[in-house]
Amino acid sequence: MNLNTGNYLQTYSFLTLMICGLVQYFTGVLAVLWIPFFLTLLMFVLLVMQTRYEKLQLDKQEIVVLTLYLIFMVMAGVSTVLQAGVTDAIVGFKNEIALSLVMFCLLLGFCRESQIYRVTRSLYWVFYAQFPVVLYQLLFVVPQRVVVRGEEDKWDSVVGTFGGDPLGGGNTAAMGLFCLLIMLLKVSEFKHGLTSFKSMALHVILGFGLCIVGEVKFVILLSPILLALVWIMPSFVKGVNKVNIKALLLIFAGMALLIALAIVILASGYSTAFGTDPTQSSLAVFIDSLSYIFDPNYILPSGEIGRFTTLIFWLKNNDLWGLSGTLFGYGLNATNSGSAVSPGFLNLTYNLILDSTSLSMLLWEVGVVGTLLFVGLIIYILKIVQPKALIAREQLDTQDLQLVSFAPAYSVFAISCLLSLPYSQILTITPMLQFLFYLSLGSCLVIRRSVYRVAEQ
Numbered sequence: 065m066n067l068n069t070g071n072y073l074q075t076y077s078f079l080t081l082m083i084c085g086l087v088q089y090f091t092g093v094l095a096v097l098w099i100p101f102f103l104t105l106l107m108f109v110l111l112v113m114q115t116r117y118e119k120l121q122l123d124k125q126e127i128v129v130l131t132l133y134l135i136f137m138v139m140a141g142v143s144t145v146l147q148a149g150v151t152d153a154i155v156g157f158k159n160e161i162a163l164s165l166v167m168f169c170l171l172l173g174f175c176r177e178s179q180i181y182r183v184t185r186s187l188y189w190v191f192y193a194q195f196p197v198v199l200y201q202l203l204f205v206v207p208q209r210v211v212v213r214g215e216e217d218k219w220d221s222v223v224g225t226f227g228g229d230p231l232g233g234g235n236t237a238a239m240g241l242f243c244l245l246i247m248l249l250k251v252s253e254f255k256h257g258l259t260s261f262k263s264m265a266l267h268v269i270l271g272f273g274l275c276i277v278g279e280v281k282f283v284i285l286l287s288p289i290l291l292a293l294v295w296i297m298p299s300f301v302k303g304v305n306k307v308n309i310k311a312l313l314l315i316f317a318g319m320a321l322l323i324a325l326a327i328v329i330l331a332s333g334y335s336t337a338f339g340t341d342p343t344q345s346s347l348a349v350f351i352d353s354l355s356y357i358f359d360p361n362y363i364l365p366s367g368e369i370g371r372f373t374t375l376i377f378w379l380k381n382n383d384l385w386g387l388s389g390t391l392f393g394y395g396l397n398a399t400n401s402g403s404a405v406s407p408g409f410l411n412l413t414y415n416l417i418l419d420s421t422s423l424s425m426l427l428w429e430v431g432v433v434g435t436l437l438f439v440g441l442i443i444y445i446l447k448i449v450q451p452k453a454l455i456a457r458e459q460l461d462t463q464d465l466q467l468v469s470f471a472p473a474y475s476v477f478a479i480s481c482l483l484s485l486p487y488s489q490i491l492t493i494t495p496m497l498q499f500l501f502y503l504s505l506g507s508c509l510v511i512r513r514s515v516y517r518v519a520e521q
Contacts, residue, residue, distance in 0.1 A: 070179025072110065074186050076103045080499045081190045081242070085227030086197070089234065097227075100495040101158045104165045111169045120173045123516075125448040126509065132441040133168060137161065139437070140430050144395035148409065155406040156396025160425070163498040170506025177514040180507045181467040184249070191246045191267075194224035194239065194274060202277060205230045222278045226496050237488045238497040240280025243271035244287060244480055245500060248473035251294050251315075256304055256469040258462070269322070276326045282487050283480075284326050288319035290476050297472040300515045301465065302453045367401075368417045371487060374424035377416070382427065384413075393431035399424070402493075422492040423485040442482055442505070446475055449508035454519040471511045474504040 080100045087096040122130065140161060144153040175183075205221045209231050220233040226242070228234025247268045254264040268291070275283045292315050362370030369377060382390045399419040400408035410418055410428055419425045426435040451471055460468065481491055481501045490497045 068179075069110070069114070069175045070182050072107070073175055073179060073183050076100075076107065077183055077186060077190070077499070077503075079103065081187075081496055082193060082225045085223070085225045085235065085496060088227040089223065089225075089230055092229070097495055098158070100499060101162050104163050107169050107174065108165050111172060111174045114174070122171075126171060126513075129171065129441065129445055129448070129509070130168075132437065132444065133164070136430075136434065136437045136441060137164075139392070139434055140396055143392055143430065143434075144397065147395040148397065152395060152397040152406050152408075155400070156398075156429070159400070160396055160429075160492045163495060164502050166499060167502040167506040167509070170503075171509050175510065177467055177510055178463075180470075180510050181463060183503070184467075184470050184507065187249070188246065190225070191243070191271070194243075195270075197224050198222055198274060198277060201230070220279075224274065224278075226494075235490065235494050235496060236278040236280055237282060237484070237490050238494050239278050240275045240283040241477075241480060241484070241490075241497055242500060243274045243280075244283050244290065245473065245477045245504070247271040247287065247291060248294050248476050249470060251291050252469045252473040253466065255295055255472075256299065256301065256465055258466050258469060265318070268318070272319075272322050272326070276329055282484060284323060286480065286483065288316050288323070290480055291315050291319060293479070294472050294476045297476065298451045298453060300451045300454055300468045300471060300511075301460065302456050304453070304457075363416070366417075367415055369420060371421050374418060374421050375427075375486070377418070378424055378427050381414075384410075389431065391431045391433050393427070393429045393434055396429050398429050419489050419493065421486055422489050425489060425492050426485070439482070439485075442478065445505050445509065446478060449475060449512045451475075454515055459518065467511060468515065471508055471515075474508045474511075477501075478504045478508070 080103070084096050084099055087093060141153060141157065144156055148156075170180075201222045201224075209221045212231055220228070220236055221230050222239075223234035223236050224239040224242075226235040226238040228236075250259060250264045250267040253259040254261065272284070272287065275287075292312055295312060295315060361376075362373045385394065394410060397406060398408045398410045400406065401411045401417045401419050408419070418428055423435070426438060430438070449471065455468075457465065478501060481497070481504075484491055491501060492498075
């Protein structure tokens with residue numbers, strides 16, 4: 065079967081990052097989030113039906129990736145079916161790990177490198193589309209939420225096209241991490257001499273601005289380190305790997321200024337909403353706003369528990385069914401607190417929201433073994449796709465060079481998603497970020513294969 069898989073992946077990207085979130089946000093229809101799941105299954109079917117013009121040959125490292133991935137999927141699937149039944153297995157698979165098939169399909173040759181290039185370029189247009197949507201949310205949705213929920217609960221409504229409940233909480237972290245990806249891509253392009261400093265700075269400032277209005281503190285605080293990591297990370301292109309200390313200092317100085325501005329803006333909002341002591345500095349107010357994250361006993365009457373509290377609770381209660389539960393978990397969907405069709409039995413047992421972070425979900429549902437498998441697989445992929453100076457700049461045209469420049473940005477973005485595991489649950493329940501995460505890993509594998517093929521010629 066002949067198919068323009070690049071067009072399919074672009075359509076998939078547009079529907080997942082634009083349409084699904086907007087429909088969910090403005091209509092409240094959660095069923096729209098099944099669309100990325102069905103598109104992923106169709107992607108797998110199309111991979112099987114695809115006519116190949118050249119034989120796919122996986123090297124040893126790619127075979128290890130495939131093996132670890134299949135072991136994790138089989139272990140999670142079998143454990144869930146045996147413990148919770150087919151319904152929970154389907155819901156858990158759809159919500160948590162189905163979109164990893166995007167990486168699987170890219171590893172097995174669903175798209176060529178030229179198609180990855182086009183898909184990545186289209187992400188910039190998704191980024192530009194955030195601004196009119198965010199402006200509408202700031203002008204109309206946030207005031208409505210303040211009227212309904214009060215000044216102290218005005219956040220989480222600014223989500224761009226990434227969906228959620230405008231009056232109850234949206235996917236702000238997914239929007240923030242997407243903005244981080246755009247910032248990383250632009251910095252890497254600038255490093256490779258493909259864009260101007262003005263363009264890079266503008267994209268970084270705009271992306272950071274969206275993180276401020278969305279109150280994505282995770283990205284605000286980590287972005288300087290991650291942007292610097294892109295700058296110092298090696299490139300596949302010879303002669304690009306020189307670390308410029310002046311540029312690094314400029315990145316840190318610029319981001320420090322933006323962080324200081326973000327702290328002042330956010331602290332001002334917190335002071336207005338919560339009536340904090342006016343003698344407190346902006347930094348003190350901002351730090352106080354983070355205190356609940358590290359509180360080991362943070363449990364609200366609604367059953368929501370804090371990020372650090374989830375780990376403490378797991379440590380005390382993980383052996384509900386004995387050692388097997390600790391090692392292999394209680395099956396996918398066990399912690400599900402948001403489903404009327406198939407609520408997780410652990411959620412019902414403890415009457416607590418245990419799926420507040422991806423790390424707690426993994427530990428409860430696939431156990432220590434499954435969590436180590438998942439994290440180990442990602443770390444191994446990041447290790448083998450680490451760029452090495454293999455090809456000369458003269459071997460590449462502008463589009464090829466731009467494609468190669470995407471690799472460090474995608475790698476660092478995957479690292480940021482991995483760091484989000486103990487911070488948020490979005491990597492295991494939000495299809496928009498799941499798609500970006502697995503697209504990043506798959507794209508890194510495709511670019512790596514292409515570079516190694518050119519280097520061997």
